[in-house]
Amino acid sequence: MPGVMRLMTWNINSLRLRLPLLSRLTDEIAPDIVCLQETKVSDDLFPSAAVQALGYRHVHFRGMKSYNGVAILSRLPMRANDRAPDWCGKGDCRHVAVTLDSAIGPLDLHNFYVPAGGDIPDPEANPKYAHKLAFVDEATGWFTGHTQTPAILVGDLNIAPLEQDVWSHKQLLDVVSHTPPETSRMNAWLQTGFVDAMRHFVPSNEKLYTWWSYRNRDWKASNRGRRLDHVWVTQPVVPQLRKMTVLNEVRDWPSPSDHVPVVMDIDL
Template sequence: MLSIATWNINSVRLRIDQVVRMLGDHAPDILCLQEIKCQEHQFPAQALADLGYVHQAVHGQKGYHGVATIGRVPFREFGRHDWQDNGEARHVGVELTGPGAQHGLIVENVYIPAGGDTPDRAINPKFGQKLDFLERMARWADALDRPTLIVGDFNVAPLECDVYDHKALLKVVSHTPVEVESLDRLRDAHGFVDLGRRFIPAPDRNYSWWSYRSYWRQKDQGRRLDHMWASPELASQATAHRLVEDTRRWDAPSDHIPLVTEFDL
């Protein structure tokens, strides 16, 4: 068995106690973090190594973005793509190197740009950068020829039931038709299987993000922005998938919750 988790932590140093708590409660073999918001030398490597997560691949940046993959099972860093073409730290890939069926599995950890507030690239360059990021990812995915799991904060809620109010959010960044179409092209480029919806079929509730504004939490106005996608052959080996929603109720939480998938490998 192999368990892999993903979590936009929204500052790993600020929330290291929550990471430690989550690892203690759920003990994934691999945890992929996004938005770590620190440089590599500032990453709390020792605190995580003390828990057995001695294998670490950190792609950091001062104050913003950043991703890190940590594991109790061995891996090697496999690559860092700059799909936004601006030097931001938004991806790290690892290849598992341990014995058995896990050997050679690729785990891609990505933090797709949010895209700003206005869904129009002509007046909002950030939105254009997001669409270009997804298009570059789709071209990359088209060439994949190995079992791959891609996880992270995709910043797109693709299905109508992935948001609390489809009609109200059609013109809101993260749920616009053009973003959904771009994400669909990425998925179809490799035939990725959306594990979140394989195990929690639409239209069942499946949110991973809620605004920090309290009324969003009270009304359960969430969105499914975080995803775990697998190559078809790897998806067939997935045995369970869960949301760790209790983290959102912890003191000073991230606005995202972790996702965990288990594989029979």
């Protein structure tokens, strides 16, 4: 019998540092699957025992020391899915994927951490920005023709594509994460066959953020946020979507990440 699967995606900004927050979220939110970005831990030091003690018996991860890193933690059985390439040939641990069994057939789940892109929105002057654009172009090409079957793509995509995904569209047009070369590329990637599941629940003319800079002394008062974290689904999954929640309150927890978790309930 199908049931509701609770999926949570979160840029945790160091898994080992924020294990207590993950434990609290597990107790309060009870996700079935957790997709983490910026785990910042090499595979040999991944805290598997601590994660499994939280109830996530199935774990698939790819990490490196101090930077990047992605992981999928699950109460549900899943199989590693390694069909995707090493993006841009850098081996920098920015994508991990699994396949789950569901009532609508095999379901691919992709967890991404897209390059942030540095501070200068010029690919000639800033190799990090050039890498970001190339990464999204390569992902767009790879997913073209691969999105007819049930799939979910989540993660910190480091791009706020819509005007209401940032606190000021005009002031951020030349700030990396909201520049036209980035937003146009993200739209092209989305249009390979995905639906923006967060905007399925929140209209595009309403503000929606998932990230607030550490530089803001009072993030809530200034509310200079951006929606950098995303949940996309292919068309077969759209009728199964039930509820979406952005857990803004987690930004006020002790030693928080600058990102907050996004939770999606899906009938699977």
